[in-house]
Amino acid sequence: MSSLPPGELAAFLAVSEHGGFRAASRTLGQTASALSHAVAGLERRLKVKLFHRSTRNVSLTEPGRRLAERLMPALAEIGLAVEELHEQTTSLSGLVRINCDANAAEQVLMPLLTRFMKLQPAMRFEIRSEGRLVDIAEGGFDCGVRAAELVPDEMVAIPIGPDQQHIVVASPAYLDGAPAITTPSDLALHPCVQLRMAGGSIYRWEFQRRGEDVVVSTKGNLVVDQSRLLLAAALDGCGLSYVTRWMAADALADGRLRQVLAEWTPPYPGLCLYYPRHRHIGAGMREFLDFLRKATDVHSEND
Numbered sequence: 312m313s314s315l316p317p318g319e320l321a322a323f324l325a326v327s328e329h330g331g332f333r334a335a336s337r338t339l340g341q342t343a344s345a346l347s348h349a350v351a352g353l354e355r356r357l358k359v360k361l362f363h364r365s366t367r368n369v370s371l372t373e374p375g376r377r378l379a380e381r382l383m384p385a386l387a388e389i390g391l392a393v394e395e396l397h398e399q400t401t402s403l404s405g406l407v408r409i410n411c412d413a414n415a416a417e418q419v420l421m422p423l424l425t426r427f428m429k430l431q432p433a434m435r436f437e438i439r440s441e442g443r444l445v446d447i448a449e450g451g452f453d454c455g456v457r458a459a460e461l462v463p464d465e466m467v468a469i470p471i472g473p474d475q476q477h478i479v480v481a482s483p484a485y486l487d488g489a490p491a492i493t494t495p496s497d498l499a500l501h502p503c504v505q506l507r508m509a510g511g512s513i514y515r516w517e518f519q520r521r522g523e524d525v526v527v528s529t530k531g532n533l534v535v536d537q538s539r540l541l542l543a544a545a546l547d548g549c550g551l552s553y554v555t556r557w558m559a560a561d562a563l564a565d566g567r568l569r570q571v572l573a574e575w576t577p578p579y580p581g582l583c584l585y586y587p588r589h590r591h592i593g594a595g596m597r598e599f600l601d602f603l604r605k606a607t608d609v610h611s612e613n614d
Contacts, residue, residue, distance in 0.1 A: 322349035327379045331369050405595045406435045411456035413440040418557050419472035419582050427602050443509035459580035466585040469603050474578035476556040480568040482548045492571045495525045502550035503529035507536045516553045518575040
């Protein structure tokens with residue numbers, strides 16, 4: 312009794328609303344005999360007669376009338392829920408939750424997001440920066456932003472920014488009085504400002520030249536947990552910092568910082584916005600993804 316076939320309930324409500332099997336059949340696109348069979352099945356399950364039937368008309372019994380009165384509001388609520396869902400998936404509105412590192416958001420995502428929101432003001436976005444790699448599906452995010460090499464294979468990735476580059480920088484005042492730096496091994500002679508990751512480990516500095524990869528565990532007297540503090544420490548002459556070229560661009564341009572080991576820090580593929588391959592995508596989210604592809608003049612990887 313707790314599980315009644317939806318088709319039988321739909322047939323009952325249609326017949327009660329239209330006052331007959333033929334009129335209801337035209338609405339539902341079923342034959343009158345099929346509806347009669349469905350209603351008869353419901354009556355057998357409930358062990359109660361729902362309609363008075365005659366050759367000319369059909370009318371509700373008292374139990375049938377009470378059942379229809381209880382079911383009609385529920386049917387209207389179901390219809391409203393379906394209509395709202397359809398509107399959310401077909402209209403250019405709704406909320407998109409994005410997991411993104413704060414620096415990546417500032418550097419690449421926000422300029423694109425601002426342009427899109429001017430075009431589609433009904434769209435809403437929430438950016439969460441947790442300072443660590445997260446599973447966007449488990450975290451309740453619609454999409455995320457990561458370096459291209461860190462995007463999981465099962466995700467669809469859309470490149471959204473230029474190539475990235477991590478570089479080693481220091482203030483001219485520090486470098487003028489410090490030992491020369493020509494290879495990554497020379498870093499052992501210098502205080503290096505270290506970055507502690509959200510998981511607790513110290514970020515290691517990566518270098519490459521002519522096919523040779525070198526990873527250095529640096530040493531120093533200062534550990535920070537924010538990339539911006541790496542830049543501030545280098546500007547204050549605390550030693551060497553390993554930062555993105557984008558972050559240090561202004562200070563390099565005006566001479567407040569100098570780069571070392573330039574030939575050891577080649578560019579690498581930049582940031583991608585990524586999302587689960589098999590997740591349903593609403594109209595608003597789809598419009599946003601199409602905008603990103605056009606705005607960056609590239610096509611998604613693995614799409």
